[in-house]
Every structure is written in structure tokens, then in C-alpha cells.
Amino acid sequence: MAFDKIFLNARFDGGARHHIAVKDGLIAALLPADAPAGGAETIDLGNALVVAGFVEGHIHLDTSFYGDAWRPHKPCANGFNVHERVAFQAENMAEAAPMDVRARNQLDLCIGNGSMQMRSHVMVDGSVGLKSLETILRVREEYKSFIDIQLVAFPQSGILTSPGTPQLLDEAIGLGANLVGGLDPASFDRDVEKHLDVVFGVAEKHGVDVDIHLHDMGTLGAFEIEQIAARTRALGMQGHVAISHAYGLGDITLDQLKSVADILARSGVAIMTNAPGARAFPPILILRSAGVTVFSGNDNIRDSWWPYGDGDMLRRATTLGYRSGFNTDEELRVAFDVVTVSGARALRLEGYGLHVGAQADFVTLNAEHVPEAVVAVPQGRAVYKAGMLVARDGRMVGKRP
């Protein structure tokens, strides 16, 4: 077979060495490291560790200030409160740089670090209508050869409490959003059933997946998770639903957690956590051992919610591991799996990985193996999308949108 490109001297986690042959943007063959490589353009990877591109599973492209003026964080009056944070965000957005500029800044950052698959929530509600979605859809189009982006129509101001939102969510899918979101059905909209009627109604009507923000803690959060899981099973949507944050899974008893984990696994509902600051968060190993897909994302990067986040899913793996008390190689590989393979499963990506037939989306790392990469977060990466160099040393290269 004639190849377009052959990437020489790639080292895989576990020690296997290959030349990666690429044809039409896909991995066409993994050639033995001593195979002669002629007849195609060759790129020598110099025995760098090669890993599949990172999956940024939860980000907000519309509300970050990254690359804009620094905006000091404003604390809530009495600890974390979603209503207050949403109000601060509206104040901040009124004076922020244009959304497309901020979204590009954030995409350059993420791609520079090696993310080539992304799920972004974009506000769609009575406060902003479809304006933010229209902007982010344009930016997605500009970046389509650099990163694959799923967009969630996200009712940040509530569904029942923000007039017009059910209709807007419906229209958002017609415009090009890929999933429908939700927000704390109990504490925000104060009606779990009616909130989920809208979310799953849009999902059923359009055949799209669901990804719901759930900050509610404790047994209230666990109850909502059970309701979401029941809806998922009733509609046969196993594998098509995710709950983001699910903080409550981190502060219920172990018995309650095991019971909810079983329900999540049976219902095929994935959990997204970014291992947030000093908050309870979902216990990764317990969920995984029950069969739940756990994935991750940076979530907020320099926005009204918090000042942290650097668009680097490898550093996110460090954070996940650090906060989870992961130390063994096996555990460090779990943290890495959360930002790669599990992310791909949650996002239902086709052609993800380093096998023959997969998209040639990969990152080179200066590390001995994955466990070392997770703790060292090496810089000096090269990022290839469909076999094309898109970033080196943290910066995008070549044709910029």
C-alpha cells in the first residue's frame, strides 16, 4: 500500500516501537521499527512517547476570559452558589472581549497542549438566546481541521425559570448544536420532573445525546442522578447521557455511592469530573470498578467561576490523580485513561486511538511512559491531527484559522 506519510520511531506506552504509516489522515499500518520506510514522506519522531490525542470533555468556549483582561474572582456571599455565579458571569460577559476572539484564544491553548477532540457547553437560554451558539458555531467551522468539537446547548439560566428556553434548546439543535444540556433540575429550576421533561423531550425529538450540569450535593444530587438514569433507560439512551460535575457522588455514604454507581452503570450514564478545587467530587476508582465511564475536562478556564485551568488535559490527569490519591503506575494510567480512552467513549468518538484504522491524531511526549507523563507533564510536545502537524511546543503552527 502506498502511504502518504510515515512517522518513524514512535514509542508506545508499554515499550512497543513502530513506524506509524498514515494514509488519508488515518493510521494505515503500524510497521515494525526496523522496517525500511521508503516511498512516502517520512517524519522522524526520534523515539518520543506517542499517545492518542487528548479528549477535552467539558469546556465553556463562550465564557472564558483567557487572553482577555484579567478579571479578579468574585466570591459568593455564602460559599458556592450557582445562582450567584451565573449573575457574576452575566456582569463579566457584558464587558468581555468579543466572544469569537476569546473562543479562539481558548482553542489555540487546548490544541497547543494536544487536545483534538472537545465537548463544549454553550449558553442557550432566555438571557442570550442563540447568539452565543451562532458565534461558537462559526469558530468551530474555522477550526474544523484542527479539532473536532461537539457543542451542548446549555441552559445556564435554567429552563423553567428562563422564559423561552425550551423552544431555544429545540432551535439550537436545528442550528447545529449536537447535544442538549440541563442545569441542577432541583436547586435551580426547583422541578426535577418538568426540567427533565424538556431536556429528554428535545433529546428524543432530535435523536441527540444529553449532558447535564449537576452541582447539587448529597442525597439531593444522588436523587437527581437516579431520575436522570431512569429517563435514560426509559428512552433506551444508554451510552448517550452524561452528568457533568455530579459533586454529590463525593459526599454520600459508601453504601449510597455503590448503589448509585450500579444504577449509573446499568443505565449507561457517564460522569464528567474535573477534580475541582476543595470540593467533594466523584470517586473515580469506585465508579470505574462498577462499570461507569468517567471522563474529564478543564471546565472553566479563567472565567467567572474560577481563575484556574490551562487547557492541558495531561495536567488535568495530574490533578485527577493528585486529588484521588493515585500513586501506583496502574492508578496513574487510570488518570490518563480518563482524559483519553474514557473521554472518547463518553463522547462516542469513532476512530479514536493508536490502532490501524484510527484517525492519525496523536501527541508526542518527552516521557518514559504514561505514568511518568502524568506526574511530569512534559512540555516540548508535537501535536498531529489527521497526520498533519498542528502544534509544537504549545503553539499552533502552520495555517492558522
Ligand SMILES: Nc1ccnc(=O)[nH]1
Ligand atoms: N462549573 C460550571 C461552569 C459554568 N457553568 C456552570 O453551571 N458550572
